[in-house]
Amino acid sequence: MDKVGETTLILDLTALEHNYNYLRSKVKPKTKFLGVVKAFAYGSDMIAIAQKLEQMGADYLAVAYVSEGVLLRKVGVGLPILVLHPLASNFDDLIENHLEPSLYSRNILNQFIETANAKNQKDYPIHIKFNTGLNRLGFDDTDVDFIAKEAKKTNGIKIVSCFSHLAASEDKNERNFSLNQINSFQNLSSTLMEKLGHTTMRHMLNTSGIINYPEAQFEMVRSGIGLYGYGNQAEIDAQLQPVATLKTIISQIHLIDANESIGYNRAFKSNKPIKSATLPIGHADGIGRQYGKGKGFVTINNKKAPILGNVCMDMIMVDVTDIECTEGDEAIVFGPQKSAENLAATANTISYEILTAISQRVKREVKNK
């Protein structure tokens, strides 16, 4: 494995290709595939990931905000890009960059139609988001008439898809709830298409949905976390390959006597002589304070080194008492052999959070473009 001179997030696009092919193999060949690249592609490198997805033949990309889509257009990404959470204040940028809005309320639909008309757009592609139980964003059954009526009044826009989002696709105990969501979505989209007088694409499944509800793939699926190598369940994790490896190095080693303390607030107090290593990664890099005080750990020379005391902004100190190591040796925070999901679990969180937390200060190195 490559040695690093500073904290680096190494992104292996061969793993992305593997995951993409695996997820595609779970849906019918003609089902379209949307790759979710919001939040810097789950904390990795949005541009490198989007370009690779385009090269591999993904049909669509999705981002959360307009500004993320604008960045992709700036580097020449040409795929259709769904913006999951556009705000009316960004509609000018959205249209200028040919980004496709998810419209989720009467207000935002009206505002978008007004902007599209003012800019003399014709059949501008839009996506209708239905709320089927997540209660986050979306229209419900009382809005269907309204959507159809507004859409038919103008040729400035065209509804190219309707979609919804599962609340608990990874949780087998919520299977009935998920099946109900799928059923409501099917009814809502059929009614809307009937009233519009044309069909649209329909899509509902995220990564765990692809795995657990393949019967609901409709015309497209939307995958994020699976592309990055995490599947929310051990059997699927075993089939996927983490794209990102976070590495750092030992800056300094200290021999600590019994009764000494380590770090801010003296949060670690030693009752015996130990050896500590200081690493150049801290909460400003995405390793939150909740990983401190022995919860989180890194791997040095294949051994577990728990974090001692509080996480600092730019550093952590780890216990290397029983590890043969020297200054300059590398430390792995997460990667294929040391899952980000397991590290996240030490702080009661999930892979999504630790991955997206890795801050822009951390150097990215992309392999196998």
Ligand SMILES: *Cc1c(COP(=O)(O)O)cnc(C)c1O
């Ligand atoms: C983030 C997101 C996804 C991707 O979900 P994963 O669990 O990462 O596959 C899909 N759809 C919507 C609406 C999202 O916000």
